Amino acid sequence: MIPIIRPWLGPAEAQAAHDAILSGWIAQGPKVREFEAAFCAATGAAHAVAVSSATTGLHLALHGLGVGPGDEVVCPSLSFIATANSVKYCGAVPVFADVDPVTQNVTAATVAAVLTSRCKAVLVVHQAGMPCDLDALRAAIPAHVPIVEDAACAIGSTYKGQPIGAFSPLVVFSFHPRKLVTCGEGGMVTVQDTAIADRLRRLRQHAMTVSDVQRHASATFLLEQYDELGWNHRMTDIQAAVGIVQLAKLAEMTARRRDLAERYTVALQGRGLVLPHDPPWGTTNYQSYCVRVPGATAGQRNAILQRMLDAGVMGKRGILCTHQEPAYAHHAHVALPHSEAWAAESLVLPLFHQMTDAEHERVVDVLLAALRQG
Ligand SMILES: *Cc1c(COP(=O)(O)O)cnc(C)c1O
Numbered sequence: 578m579i580p581i582i583r584p585w586l587g588p589a590e591a592q593a594a595h596d597a598i599l600s601g602w603i604a605q606g607p608k609v610r611e612f613e614a615a616f617c618a619a620t621g622a623a624h625a626v627a628v629s630s631a632t633t634g635l636h637l638a639l640h641g642l643g644v645g646p647g648d649e650v651v652c653p654s655l656s657f658i659a660t661a662n663s664v665k666y667c668g669a670v671p672v673f674a675d676v677d678p679v680t681q682n683v684t685a686a687t688v689a690a691v692l693t694s695r696c697k698a699v700l701v702v703h704q705a706g707m708p709c710d711l712d713a714l715r716a717a718i719p720a721h722v723p724i725v726e727d728a729a730c731a732i733g734s735t736y737k738g739q740p741i742g743a744f745s746p747l748v749v750f751s752f753h754p755r756k757l758v759t760c761g762e763g764g765m766v767t768v769q770d771t772a773i774a775d776r777l778r779r780l781r782q783h784a785m786t787v788s789d790v791q792r793h794a795s796a797t798f799l800l801e802q803y804d805e806l807g808w809n810h811r812m813t814d815i816q817a818a819v820g821i822v823q824l825a826k827l828a829e830m831t832a833r834r835r836d837l838a839e840r841y842t843v844a845l846q847g848r849g850l851v852l853p854h855d856p857p858w859g860t861t862n863y864q865s866y867c868v869r870v871p872g873a874t875a876g877q878r879n880a881i882l883q884r885m886l887d888a889g890v891m892g893k894r895g896i897l898c899t900h901q902e903p904a905y906a907h908h909a910h911v912a913l914p915h916s917e918a919w920a921a922e923s924l925v926l927p928l929f930h931q932m933t934d935a936e937h938e939r940v941v942d943v944l945l946a947a948l949r950q951g
Contacts, residue, residue, distance in 0.1 A: 579890045579940060584754045585830060585930035590819045597818035605782070606790060608814035612821050613765070616750075619732075619824055620742025622767035624774035627817060628781050631729040631751030633810035634764035635663035638725050638747040639698060641777050644669050648697035652727075653683045654899040654908070655916035656702045660727050661899045669697065673900055675913045680856055681867070681896060682709045685717035692718065699724050703731035703741060704896055705925075706864035708856065711736055711744050725749070732758050733831035733862035742767045752820055756864055757830045760820040763812050781810040831862045833930050837937060838863040841926060844941045848948070865925045867895045870948070875921040882924055884947035890940050895923025 597608055609627045616625040628634040644650060646668035652660050654673035661671040674687040681704040688699055699718050701709045703726065714724060728734075729751035731741045742748050750756075752763035768774040782788060784807025787799045812820075842852050851869035855861055870878060875894075882892045898920040900908040927940055 579927050579932075579936050580929070581891045581893050581925065581927050582755055583929040583931060584759045585826065586759070586819075586823075589822045593818035593822045594815050597815045600814070602814045604789070604813055605811040606793075606814045608817040608821065609812050610790065612812075612817035612824070615821055615824050616742075616765050616767065619827060620740045620748075620767055622743045622748070622769065624768040624771065626766045626768060626774055626777045626781065627812040627820075628764045628766060628810045629812055630753070630762055630810075631727070631749050631764040632659040632663060633781075633808070634749040634751075634766045635659065635700070635725070635727060636666045637777050637780050637808070637810055638749055638766050639663055639667050639669070639700070641773055641780060642698055642723055642725070642747065644697045647695070649693060649695040650698050650700050651683075651688055651691055651696055652700035653702050653704070653916065654901075654905075654911070654913050655681060655896050655919055656704065656727065656899060657729070658897065658899055658902060658904070659729075660700060660702055661905065664700065671899070671908070672696070673908065673911050673913060673916075675915050676704075676919065678915050678918075680707050680709070681705065681919055682707060683714070684710065685713040688714060689717045692722075696722055698722060700727055701725070702727040702729075703734060705853070705867050706730045706734045706862040707853065708734050708736045708741060708859035708861065710856065710858050712858075723747070729753075729764075730756055730864035731862065732756065733827050733834075734860060736859040743769070746770060746773065752816070752823075757834070757862055758820065758823040758827055760812075760816040760823060763816045763820060780805075780807045783807040783809060830930060834863040834928060835860075837928055837932060838866050840937060841866055841928075841941070844938075845944070848945065850948075863928060865895075866928045867923050867925050868944075869895070869919065869923045871922060873922045878922060878924055881944075881947045884950060885943050888943040888946070890943045891927060892944075893925040895919060895925055 613625040644667045648669040649672045650664040664671040674683045724745040726748040748767045750765045752760045787801035
């Protein structure tokens with residue numbers, strides 16, 4: 578069976594986890610700090626706050642901006658469910674913007690179409706690693722409304738020559754194994770403003786005023802205080818140690834994914850499929866190679882995936898529409914034609930660092946055979 582993804586982990590990551598375990602610091606500690614510093618260096622961000630997942634990072638980011646009950650947050654429906662869930666965790670209402678038919682991302686026009694005076698933040702998603710046109714979005718949104726980037730999939734993607742991570746006030750990344758850099762579970766929030774970064778560091782740790790690292794380094798007894806409601810959204814030092822090793826491999830990971838994607842594009846061109854490609858304003862890391870079968874129903878797409886599975890190739894449906902999931906039944910009435918077409922017609926092909934040429938060719942053959950059958 579050719580899997581959809583296989584994380585690129587080796588002895589160096591195992592050694593890093595081993596060393597962290599034997600160091601005596603296994604919860605959030607010096608390795609988390611070191612990972613945060615490495616992440617700032619990799620993205621150009623002023624601050625980086627490690628968290629337990631992108632989902633908890635999105636929650637902290639929105640809460641940290643003051644998003645609360647009665648507020649609206651504009652975001653795409655066409656995204657992983659965690660995007661809209663993070664808005665709901667704050668008691669706010671997700672207002673769904675449609676996406677561009679080419680990039681699968683929200684645009685200046687689709688966001689402007691649903692903006693109201695209740696909008697407290699705009700949560701944009703670099704879907705499958707495809708960068709949004711951030712300058713155009715910024716220009717279309719009132720200056721007092723911050724943009725938060727859900728960059729869960731976008732480590733290694735670029736916008737106008739710069740890595741994703743330093744453009745908006747808050748940018749959130751994931752280290753789930755389905756993304757490029759992984760440490761099992763984990764997330765990172767990059768932050769431009771020092772006061773917001775400090776607040777997020779407290780909020781991830783029960784809003785405690787004294788961190789474990791500070792207490793450990795202090796010669797005097799420190800009494801902590803809890804000034805507001807916080808959470809335990811911490812990353813462990815074991816995860817951070819693995820993440821540091823992974824992050825150092827990012828350039829190689831990205832180059833390899835782009836090479837494999839280019840080969841898919843060459844092999845699949847002229848077959849009536851819509852294939853992903855870089856937008857004019859940036860480069861994608863191809864976190865997913867998502868192809869679209871124009872005119873297919875969701876049932877026909879699912880049948881293609883079943884035929885691929887029968888032939889030993891694990892594909893996946895493309896990005897889901899949040900408003901079509903039962904948990905969002907009260908949003909089911911919204912009309913998002915481009916999002917709905919993408920959700921029905923798209924599928925994701927296997928793409929992983931150590932994929933062999935034979936595996937790559939087999940995916941192409943199996944996909945083309947599955948398409949011919951229906
Ligand atoms: C994977 C993903 C998330 C959630 O990431 P976790 O680290 O698993 O919480 C959020 N948003 C998008 C767009 C994703 O692809």
